[in-house]
Amino acid sequence: MKKNRRNRFRDIPGMKSGRCPYCGSTVVLRSADGIYRENSAGTMLYVCSKHPACDAYVRVVPGTQTPVGSLANGDLRALRREAHRHFDRLHESGMMTRDGAYHWLAHLLQAPLAKAHIGYLGEYYCRLVIDESIRLFEDQCRAHGRMQAAQREGGGVHAGAR
Numbered sequence: 288m289k290k291n292r293r294n295r296f297r298d299i300p301g302m303k304s305g306r307c308p309y310c311g312s313t314v315v316l317r318s319a320d321g322i323y324r325e326n327s328a329g330t331m332l333y334v335c336s337k338h339p340a341c342d343a344y345v346r347v348v349p350g351t352q353t354p355v356g357s358l359a360n361g362d363l364r365a366l367r368r369e370a371h372r373h374f375d376r377l378h379e380s381g382m383m384t385r386d387g388a389y390h391w392l393a394h395l396l397q398a399p400l401a402k403a404h405i406g407y408l409g410e411y412y413c414r415l416v417i418d419e420s421i422r423l424f425e426d427q428c429r430a431h432g433r434m435q436a437a438q439r440e441g442g443g444v445h446a447g448a449r
Contacts, residue, residue, distance in 0.1 A: 314334065314336065331347045342360045370408065371405050380424070
């Protein structure tokens with residue numbers, strides 16, 4: 288008789304099966320050694336078993352086996368970093384609180400607050416977050432006459448815009 292184990296991927300979009308969404312291979316939990324240049328923190332990752340031929344992986348919450356998002360290849364990881372950079376600017380600038388920014392993100396994505404995380408997003412939604420974050424930031428800067436100050440501080444509100 289087979290044991291009924293709880294699927295730790297059950298609630299992670301794109302990871303429900305424990306298979307790589309890019310090549311279909313199994314996903315394994317392993318150290319980030321050899322993937323991260325420096326892994327002094329002992330970071331663990333879920334990695335496609337075909338790595339490095341398939342470059343899909345996701346970090347886990349430290350001290351757990353819980354992934355912080357869904358598997359992503361290099362292109363999607365770069366897009367998620369860019370989306371996070373623009374999204375973080377909304378609360379780091381003081382425009383809204385961090386909690387408020389996540390409520391805004393949940394509304395934008397039409398997702399429950401618990402699922403409103405950039406680590407779950409695919410390319411389409413990352414681009415949406417980037418575009419809408421830039422638009423909101425620029426609108427707020429214009430409304431408060433802060434456009435020039437924002438450009439001096441961040442190298443321009445259009446830096447990295449698509």
